[in-house]
Structures are given as structure tokens and as C-alpha cells.
Amino acid sequence: MTGTAAVVTIRPARPSDAAAIAGLLAPYAAAGLVLPRTAEEIRHHVGRFLVAARGARARGKILGCVALRDYGAGLFEVRSLAVAQSENGSGLGSRLVAASVAGAKARGAHRVFALTLRPNLFRRLGFTVVEKELFPQKVWTDCKHCPKLHCCDEIAVLFDPK
Ligand SMILES: CC(C)(COP(=O)(O)OP(=O)(O)OC[C@H]1O[C@@H](n2cnc3c(N)ncnc32)[C@H](O)[C@@H]1OP(=O)(O)O)[C@@H](O)C(=O)NCCC(=O)NCCS
Numbered sequence: 816m817t818g819t820a821a822v823v824t825i826r827p828a829r830p831s832d833a834a835a836i837a838g839l840l841a842p843y844a845a846a847g848l849v850l851p852r853t854a855e856e857i858r859h860h861v862g863r864f865l866v867a868a869r870g871a872r873a874r875g876k877i878l879g880c881v882a883l884r885d886y887g888a889g890l891f892e893v894r895s896l897a898v899a900q901s902e903n904g905s906g907l908g909s910r911l912v913a914a915s916v917a918g919a920k921a922r923g924a925h926r927v928f929a930l931t932l933r934p935n936l937f938r939r940l941g942f943t944v945v946e947k948e949l950f951p952q953k954v955w956t957d958c959k960h961c962p963k964l965h966c967c968d969e970i971a972v973l974f975d976p977k
Contacts, residue, residue: 821869823902827866828864828866830861833857837852840852840880849895860882863882864880864895866879867880867907876899879911880897881912881915882915888925893927896911896931909940912936913940919976926975927942927973928971929942929972934972941974944971
């Protein structure tokens with residue numbers, strides 16, 4: 816591939832991306848790596864999502880996504896991170912997290928956290944591993960619906976973007 820088509824660009828998601836984002840997340844949700852999200856939920860919260868696609872204007876197939884949830888008081892969560900299998904290990908996951916953190920910083924974030932099975936990816940970007948109990952908001956919204964509530968294997972990571 817040559818020219819801008821080879822470039823993978825990250826941009827804010829549009830409502831028309833919702834089905835593709837849901838399709839990207841679905842196999843990973845089935846494997847218990849991310850929480851399941853319907854296209855309808857994604858469309859409703861589309862302003863939270865960034866996507867990655869080929870071309871300078873990212874018009875091609877969606878190759879990656881990430882969402883940023885605002886809990887208020889400067890606390891944000893990076894979630895729904897996924898990269899197409901064909902692109903795994905290309906650095907795209909790290910780019911998506913970094914772009915999401917930059918978005919949080921621009922919105923005045925004091926703390927950005929994630930629950931992850933890939934702490935090294937976050938550590939390389941400056942996050943540190945912390946106790947999950949630091950984030951009751953997360954526990955009481957999503958975790959109570961999670962099948963892994965009582966056997967959670969995810970690791971909490973935290974970044975102070977200031
Ligand atoms: C997790 C996921 C998003 C990572 O995407 P990715 O594009 O492969 O991520 P990167 O290429 O940035 O990093 C992946 C690996 O590449 C290597 N790598 C990438 N950039 C590197 C760098 N600058 N230096 C050293 N190693 C690097 C590392 O081995 C890294 O693995 P590690 O994070 O376990 O150490 C992707 O594998 C995925 O979609 N997984 C399924 C969904 C999932 O698990 N989502 C939840 C994540 S919280």
C-alpha cells in the first residue's frame with residue numbers, strides 16, 4: 816500500500832460508525848476481554864468514542880476504537896479499547912489510549928483510569944497500577960452487571976495527565 820491509504824488515522828466516531836464499532840468489539844466481548852456494547856448503545860454515546868481507520872481522513876474500514884467516560888470531578892475512564900486482529904501489535908492500541916488521554920486532558924482531567932488485562936500497554940504510556948477499590952463509581956455502574964463481578968481478574972491503572 817502506498818500514499819495516505821497506508822496511514823492509519825484516529826478521529827472522533829460518527830453515528831454511522833456504530834455498527835462497525837459494535838462488530839469490532841463483539842468477538843472480544845464474547846471472549847470476556849471487553850464489556851459487550853450494542854450498536855444502539857454506541858450510537859447513543861458516540862461522542863465518547865474515537866476510531867482508527869486507514870487514510871488521512873480515516874474513511875476506510877474501522878480498525879480500532881476506544882471510549883472515554885466522564886465521571887465528573889476530573890475523573891475519566893478509558894474503556895472499550897479494541898484493535899482489529901490484523902493490526903494487533905502495530906502500536907495502534909497505544910495510539911488510541913494516548914489520543915483518549917489527550918482528549919481527557921483537554922477536558923480538564925485530574926485522573927484517568929482503566930480496568931485492563933494489558934497493564935503493560937498502559938504502563939508504557941505512564942499509567943501506574945493501583946487498587947481497584949479507588950474507583951467506586953465504576954464498581955457500582957458497570958461491574959454490578961459483569962459476569963466476572965466476584966472473580967474479577969482485571970487490573971486498575973491510573974494516570975494523572977496534569
Ligand atoms: C489490547 C489491544 C487493544 C492492544 O492493541 P495493539 O494495537 O496490539 O496494541 P500495541 O501494538 O500498542 O501493543 C501491543 C503489544 O505490542 C508491543 N508494543 C507495542 N508498542 C511497543 C513499544 N513502544 N515498545 C515495546 N513494545 C511495544 C508490546 O508487546 C505490546 O504488548 P503489551 O502491551 O502486552 O506489552 C488489542 O490487542 C485488542 O484489541 N485486544 C482485544 C481487546 C482487549 O483486550 N481490549 C481491552 C484492552 S484494555
